[in-house]
Amino acid sequence: MVELKTERSIAEMRAPGRVVARALASVRQAARVGVSLRDLDGVAREVLDAAGATSPFLGYRPEFAPVPFPAVICASVNDAIVHGIPNDYRLRDGDLVSIDCGAKLGGWAGDAAVSFTVGRARPADLRLIETAEEALAAGIAAALPGNRIGDIAHAVGTVCRAAGYGIPDGFGGHGVGRNMHEDPGVPNEGRPGRGMKLRPGMVLAIEPMLVAGGTDDYRCDGDGWTLRTVDGSRAAHVEHTVAITADGPQILTAP
Ligand code: MG
Ligand code: MG
Numbered sequence: 001m002v003e004l005k006t007e008r009s010i011a012e013m014r015a016p017g018r019v020v021a022r023a024l025a026s027v028r029q030a031a032r033v034g035v036s037l038r039d040l041d042g043v044a045r046e047v048l049d050a051a052g053a054t055s056p057f058l059g060y061r062p063e064f065a066p067v068p069f070p071a072v073i074c075a076s077v078n079d080a081i082v083h084g085i086p087n088d089y090r091l092r093d094g095d096l097v098s099i100d101c102g103a104k105l106g107g108w109a110g111d112a113a114v115s116f117t118v119g120r121a122r123p124a125d126l127r128l129i130e131t132a133e134e135a136l137a138a139g140i141a142a143a144l145p146g147n148r149i150g151d152i153a154h155a156v157g158t159v160c161r162a163a164g165y166g167i168p169d170g171f172g173g174h175g176v177g178r179n180m181h182e183d184p185g186v187p188n189e190g191r192p193g194r195g196m197k198l199r200p201g202m203v204l205a206i207e208p209m210l211v212a213g214g215t216d217d218y219r220c221d222g223d224g225w226t227l228r229t230v231d232g233s234r235a236a237h238v239e240h241t242v243a244i245t246a247d248g249p250q251i252l253t254a255p
Contacts, residue, residue: 002175002183004201009108010243010250013176013203016053016110017241017252019103023047024114025255027073027099033119037075037086044073044101053103056111056180066224074100074113081168081209081218081227081235082113093119096129098237102180109180111205112253113239125234128165128212132236135159135188135208139173143206143242143249147198153190156208160188166211168218168227168235173205176241180205200246207239 005013023044030043048055055072069085076084076098077091084098091097100113115129138155153172160167173186184196186204211218213233220227229235243250 002196002202003177004199005177005203005243006201010201010203010245010252012106013108013110013243013252016103016105016108019048019051019053019105020101020110020112020253021255022051023101023103024099024112027101028114028116031091031097031116031118033093034090036088036090037077037084038088040075040099041071041073041086048072048103051103051105053105056102056104056109069225072101076226076235076237078234079229079232081211081229082171082237083225083227085223085225091118094122095119096125096234096236098235100237100239107178109176109178110241110253111176111180111239112241113207113237115236115238124212128210128234128236131159131163131165132208132210132238135210136206136238136240139206139208140240140242140249140251143198143204143244145198145200145244145246148193149184149186149195149198150190151192152206153187153195154192156206157189160208160210164214166213166215168209168211169216171209173207173239176203176205198244200244202244203241203252204244205239205241207237209235209237211235
């Protein structure tokens with residue numbers, strides 16, 4: 001079931017969206033060499049608490065998960081693609097960090113992610129992140145009434161593939177509303193003109209995940225959550241929650 005939001009509901013969804021944007025900005029600012037992933041989770045918790053928001057990540061337990069997710073952010077470093085559990089790992093010079101954060105406020109959810117480097121960046125990492133951001137922008141640009149889910153997927157996938165990167169199989173975006181994960185699924189690769197028709201009032205999380213080594217395979221860590229590249233190459237993940245409107249796409253998680 002895809003719930004179409006009214007203009008008023010979309011306006012209300014900006015509130016959790018802004019909290020997510022603020023949390024991600026704060027985490028990014030706090031992320032330096034020597035800071036632990038657990039510290040970064042604490043930074044995001046403070047932002048959510050101060051806004052009176054709750055975390056849709058904390059305690060989240062989909063079918064595949066052996067334990068409920070224990071944090072308010074996913075912190076995925078280097079070869080971790082997504083779903084990294086913030087632990088005592090301390091950031092090192094040249095790390096590539098992907099942070100995913102969600103918030104619930106006023107009965108609505110928001111969901112976004114950023115990737116960035118810490119300390120002296122590798123040029124290859126900057127190119128990977130830049131391509132992820134280009135893929136996200138292309139996906140958002142395709143989020144137009146009358147287009148289809150496949151148009152978004154095709155836009156995202158084309159940017160990733162043109163740069164030679166892998167796209168983890170079976171992962172992608174989703175509808176956002178009262179809950180963080182709703183229908184429809186938004187794949188990161190697909191055929192244009194296929195899939196559900198986009199209509200004003202649909203709100204979608206678009207979230208490219210790129211694997212530098214070019215493979216689409218992934219493996220899951222012993223923690224049951226963290227997804228890693230099989231070739232050890234680095235990965236990037238960026239995400240926005242986007243409303244489809246008659247006036248074009250509106251990013252609800254923009255800073
Ligand atoms: Mg997310
Ligand atoms: Mg998401």
